[in-house]
Amino acid sequence: MAKEFFTGSATGRSSDEVSLADIVFESWDSFDSNKDGDVDENNNDNDGSSSEKCKAFWEEKDQLLKGILCRTSSCEKKVREATKEVVREMDNSEMVCSCRRQVVAKSCRNCMLKELCDRLLNLGYNCAICKSKWRSSSEIISGEHSYLEVREDLSKSKREVKVVIEMSFRGEFEMACGNEEYKELIKRLPEVFVGKAERLRALVKIMCSAAKRCMKEKKMHIGPWRKHKYMEAKWFGTCERSTMEPLLVMNSATRQPKYKASMLTFDLLLDNIQGLHCTTVEVV
Structure with a gap:
């Protein structure tokens, strides 16, 4: 099944909604501005359970999400189209898992990231695998995560743009116990995200705020x-940012035959190495 990509466009949406996207993205910093990007914990139970306020909250999150997903840049579009084409090629090829031989390569996230990174490098993109790690603190538990990053130099502005590629973006936010409003937000998210870091940061803030509100409404x-x-x-x-070796693509026409030699003729090989010689093994 083809993966759904973040397109950065609002197919079938009116120009009014695109204009709204410009407004909500530019004013995002002033919205929901508490330090964790979550709903206000000081609201009393009556306010938190108010159907009017709940409805307004989810409508606002939906508009913010649509607004951000409507936006894109020429740099993002170029990397996104290249990524989409590479993923399509990978789906049609057979790959060998390089880290766990008993696992099919296409079901191994590590192998998929390595192969995608290598193919984008071959196309001339400054792509690398990024592995983030963080320690436990009073606020979060320890963890690690791997994703791809493409760096593009913009000649006009003389600055570097970082484009993040997340292969399982929707899955990062899915919750089995989510309410209907939260699930509708999840449906809007692309399966594969390809976009600038600041756009990703805004989406993460929206979804984490929605997840917290969802759990609060369900008293969980x-x-x-x-x-x-x-x-x-x-x-x-x-x-840590690093490039990786490519995966082996299964193709019998390009496989190199392995050299095989019998131990019975091993002495003949040694004759060619500094005049060494040993007696042939006698077979009885």
Whole structure:
């Protein structure tokens, strides 16, 4: 099945909605501005359970999400189209898992990242695998996460743009116990995200705020791995950036035959090495 990509466009949406996207993205810093990007804990139970306020909250999150997903840049579009084409090629090829031989390569996240990175490098993109790690603190538990990053130099502005590629973006936010409003937000998210770091940061903030509100409405405790600081650490924490070797593509026409020699003729090989000689093994 083809993966759904973040397209950065609003297919079938009116120009009014695109204009709204410009407004909500530019004013995002002033919205929901508490330090964790979550809903206000000081609201009393009556306010928190008010159907009017709940409805307004989810409508606002939906508009913010649509607004950010409507936006894109020429740099993002170029990397996104290249990524989409590479993923399509990978789906049609057979790959050998380089880290766990008993696992099919296409079901191994590590192998998929390595192969995608290598193919983008071959196309001339400055792509690398980023592995972020963070320690436990009073606010979050320890963890690690791997993703791809493409760096593009903009000649006009003389600055570097970082484009993040997350192969399982929607899955990072899915919750089995989510309410209907939260699930509708999840449906809007692309399976594969390809976009600038600042756009990703805004999306993470929206979804973490929605997840916390969802758990509060259901009177459930939110897991520490779903909190804003933890989710943000996945893509914005301290990370190591490295390129990887490509995976082997199964193709019998390009395989090199392995050299095989019998131990009975091993002495003949040694004759060619500094005049060495040993007696042939006698077979009885």
